[in-house]
Amino acid sequence: MQFNTIDFALFFPIVFVLYWFVFNRSVRIQNVFLLIVSYLFYSFWDWRFLSLIFLSSLIDFLVARQLKSSLGNQRKVLFGISLFFNLGALFIFKYFNFFIETFTETFLLFGKPISYSSMQFILPVGISFYTFQTLSYTIDVYRRRIHNTDDVVSFFTYVSFFPQLVAGPIERASNLLPQFQKTRIFNYHKSIDGLRLILGGLFKKMVIADNCALIVNNLFENYTEYSGSTLFCGAIFFGFQIYGDFSGYSDIAIGSARLLGFDLMKNFNFPYLSKNLIEFWRRWHISLSTWFRDYIYIPLGGNRVSNSRLIFNILIVFLLSGLWHGANLTFLFWGLIHGGALICTVFVGKYSKLNVFVDDQKSVVIDFFRIGVTFFIVTVAWVFFRAETITEAFGYINRIFSVSFFSIPQGNKLFLVLLMGYLLIEWFQKRREHLLDIQHISLKSVRYLIYYTTVFLVFYYAGDLQTFIYFQF
Amino acid sequence: MRVFIKKIFVFLIPVLIIWGGLEYFYKTTESNYSYKHKMVTQNYEDIETLILGDSHAFFGINPIYLDGKAFNISNISQSLYFDQLLFEKHRDSLPNIQNVIITIGYYSLSQLKNTKEDLWRKYFYRSQMKLDVPIISLFDLKKYSLSMTRRFDKSVFLIQEYLEKGTIIGCDANGWGSFYENTSGVLLDTESKATAERHEDFLFNFKENITRLQSIIAYCKKVNCNVYLVDMPVYNGYLELLDSNKLDKITKSCNDLATNNRNVFYINLRKDSKLEESDLYDPDHLNHKGAKKYTKIINAIISDPKNDD
Numbered sequence: 067m068q069f070n071t072i073d074f075a076l077f078f079p080i081v082f083v084l085y086w087f088v089f090n091r092s093v094r095i096q097n098v099f100l101l102i103v104s105y106l107f108y109s110f111w112d113w114r115f116l117s118l119i120f121l122s123s124l125i126d127f128l129v130a131r132q133l134k135s136s137l138g139n140q141r142k143v144l145f146g147i148s149l150f151f152n153l154g155a156l157f158i159f160k161y162f163n164f165f166i167e168t169f170t171e172t173f174l175l176f177g178k179p180i181s182y183s184s185m186q187f188i189l190p191v192g193i194s195f196y197t198f199q200t201l202s203y204t205i206d207v208y209r210r211r212i213h214n215t216d217d218v219v220s221f222f223t224y225v226s227f228f229p230q231l232v233a234g235p236i237e238r239a240s241n242l243l244p245q246f247q248k249t250r251i252f253n254y255h256k257s258i259d260g261l262r263l264i265l266g267g268l269f270k271k272m273v274i275a276d277n278c279a280l281i282v283n284n285l286f287e288n289y290t291e292y293s294g295s296t297l298f299c300g301a302i303f304f305g306f307q308i309y310g311d312f313s314g315y316s317d318i319a320i321g322s323a324r325l326l327g328f329d330l331m332k333n334f335n336f337p338y339l340s341k342n343l344i345e346f347w348r349r350w351h352i353s354l355s356t357w358f359r360d361y362i363y364i365p366l367g368g369n370r371v372s373n374s375r376l377i378f379n380i381l382i383v384f385l386l387s388g389l390w391h392g393a394n395l396t397f398l399f400w401g402l403i404h405g406g407a408l409i410c411t412v413f414v415g416k417y418s419k420l421n422v423f424v425d426d427q428k429s430v431v432i433d434f435f436r437i438g439v440t441f442f443i444v445t446v447a448w449v450f451f452r453a454e455t456i457t458e459a460f461g462y463i464n465r466i467f468s469v470s471f472f473s474i475p476q477g478n479k480l481f482l483v484l485l486m487g488y489l490l491i492e493w494f495q496k497r498r499e500h501l502l503d504i505q506h507i508s509l510k511s512v513r514y515l516i517y518y519t520t521v522f523l524v525f526y527y528a529g530d531l532q533t534f535i536y537f538q539f
Numbered sequence: 540m541r542v543f544i545k546k547i548f549v550f551l552i553p554v555l556i557i558w559g560g561l562e563y564f565y566k567t568t569e570s571n572y573s574y575k576h577k578m579v580t581q582n583y584e585d586i587e588t589l590i591l592g593d594s595h596a597f598f599g600i601n602p603i604y605l606d607g608k609a610f611n612i613s614n615i616s617q618s619l620y621f622d623q624l625l626f627e628k629h630r631d632s633l634p635n636i637q638n639v640i641i642t643i644g645y646y647s648l649s650q651l652k653n654t655k656e657d658l659w660r661k662y663f664y665r666s667q668m669k670l671d672v673p674i675i676s677l678f679d680l681k682k683y684s685l686s687m688t689r690r691f692d693k694s695v696f697l698i699q700e701y702l703e704k705g706t707i708i709g710c711d712a713n714g715w716g717s718f719y720e721n722t723s724g725v726l727l728d729t730e731s732k733a734t735a736e737r738h739e740d741f742l743f744n745f746k747e748n749i750t751r752l753q754s755i756i757a758y759c760k761k762v763n764c765n766v767y768l769v770d771m772p773v774y775n776g777y778l779e780l781l782d783s784n785k786l787d788k789i790t791k792s793c794n795d796l797a798t799n800n801r802n803v804f805y806i807n808l809r810k811d812s813k814l815e816e817s818d819l820y821d822p823d824h825l826n827h828k829g830a831k832k833y834t835k836i837i838n839a840i841i842s843d844p845k846n847d848d
């Protein structure tokens with residue numbers, strides 16, 4: 067069940083009414099209800115993989131419980147069990163074939179063909195998201211940063227909470243778990259804001275992302291037939307597609323959770339207005355980048371290390387981030403480009419006197435220049451993210467940076483201008499919480515005009531229904 | 540909470556009114572689907588030839604040029620899945636049926652059921668052609684609301700069309716699609732590439748659709764009715780862009796059906812030399828002139844006494 071379907075439009079109000087009016091006698095009853103509807107929500111994709119979520123929840127719940135009373139090596143063994151199960155499931159379902167194929171191809175390069183049989187695994191929707199969420203709980207308990215919970219229902223609901231189950235935000239136990247354990251009171255203003263988030267999210271997904279998808283699919287499938295400038299526009303369209311798709315999903319998730327009395331962490335903060343890559347990664351998929359920061363980058367030493375070690379730390383984080391997105395060399399390259407560009411940004415900021423990319427300037431012109439450069443790097447990297455194969459990605463890039471880069475792009479120019487107009491709206495909203503955070507507009511009629519215009523755009527200009535891109539991760 | 544629910548309800552009133560209006564429009568305005576259903580039902584006793592198929596049949600076979608009463612029940616993007624459902628719904632009510640014409644295009648035999656093309660159409664078959672459509676799930680909410688099945692901009696377009704022309708029906712009383720009058724205005728060579736790409740599904744498995752055809756053929760055999768599988772003429776530039784192996788497989792499959800069933804005839808007009816550019820609306824659809832010309836050709840073949848046992 068996708069957020070942008072009639073099914074969800076009926077499912078959610080029913081859940082909302084039952085949650086606040088029927089199962090509101092105690093937190094525990096509400097949690098049991100949320101657990102049931104979350105499993106029901108997931109079963110609309112594939113009920114068989116519910117067992118995987120159940121097992122993942124059970125193992126981490128039991129491991130964390132045992133960790134409480136364990137010491138020394140026993141703790142390590144328990145922690146190892148959790149890692150083994152979670153990463154093992156992720157490896158089998160997501161990476162097994164990739165590694166086997168890469169292994170075989172490497173042997174072939176040295177003239178030693180080896181035979182193998184790949185196994186066809188269906189990728190369970192959202193496996194990377196809930197695995198990282200449960201893992202963060204066990205890691206935090208292991209590091210004694212949080213206490214384990216003995217409330218099995220709360221924990222299972224925390225893992226499977228339907229608004230963020232299949233594509234995040236990847237929540238931390240320290241933020242979300244306590245919310246399952248305290249009484250939730252309906253908050254009018256928060257709920258209204260939740261609705262605004264949902265409306266803004268639907269706009270991003272259905273108007274921006276789904277319309278971009280049609281153009282992007284055509285350009286990437288037939289890239290050999292288009293000019294460099296058109297293909298560059300195609301990469302920009304993909305940038306907007308994935309942004310609209312994923313941040314739209316996150317907004318709807320956060321909004322839906324807010325209507326049920328939960329505060330989920332912010333996942334996007336106007337990333338295309340970033341003035342450098344460091345800022346970009348503070349604004350894009352925040353829940354994943356902070357996950358990698360807290361559980362990989364900082365344990366590796368963070369930035370308080372030698373220069374060579376810093377380069378290593380950044381590269382390792384971005385390679386893992388690429389791999390997290392999918393078992394394909396294209397994602398590894400995407401991570402490598404971001405890692406490499408980020409290292410340059412860090413060192414330019416550290417040593418160069420021309421640190422225009424990292425210092426806070428007061429000039430709007432310089433700001434726009436920096437935003438433009440960052441946007442350009444991110445856009446080029448998106449080609450690797452979108453391409454089916456690494457050969458296709460390089461082919462696409464080669465054609466972009468050919469002589470035809472300077473020609474007038476074919477088609478869809480008006481839509482591109484509209485997307486830039488959308489970025490301008492984000493620019494005006496950049497200090498606000500989200501796109502439709504317009505409470506500061508004092509005239510009620512203007513606010514309602516904006517809401518109704520957005521509703522109209524969602525209905526009238528929605529592209530053909532596309533699956534959320536991040537479901538595949 | 541009360542204020543919240545009240546506010547949402549008030550906010551949604553305009554949306555609900557529009558939704559109700561659209562629903563009323565779809566429920567009360569006759570479309571190709573409801574009109575065809577009405578006309579076929581009215582003419583049950585007289586129909587001798589029933590035409591099934593997709594847009595190639597819808598625009599390309601005009602029943603008035605066939606001998607005897609014929610009815611064209613094809614629709615745009617109608618798959619063999621729906622051909623079979625429609626045939627099974629009406630077959631017992633057609634006492635004088637003698638011929639069934641089914642157009643076979645490049646993707647007809649490989650087309651899967653419930654594709655993108657059926658995304659909204661399946662609900663119209665169910666609601667306006669009174670078909671029992673198994674691919675619509677019991678829990679599918681769209682089956683209760685036609686306005687939810689179509690994009691809002693398409694609905695607005697249909698309403699505009701209705702206001703301008705007074706109807707949204709695009710076929711005549713015999714079911715023939717009458718709005719491809721001349722040409723689409725796009726160069727055939729330019730259009731051929733996009734059309735060929737759109738039609739390429741890379742599928743070679745014909746099994747399910749052959750089974751559907753066999754089911755229709757088996758019934759027709761029982762009631763002494765002939766089945767004509769017609770591959771309609773298309774622009775050569777378009778044809779050249781299609782997979783020749785798949786085209787050969789289509790020809791072979793249709794020939795096999797004709798060889799194995801004495802009531803089946805395969806009329807392959809795909810590369811017909813009599814086709815002129817002025818017969819075409821676009822690379823794979825006939826216009827009025829082409830429809831007249833080729834319906835007469837098909838009629839001549841059907842009327843050939845050799846085809847009567």
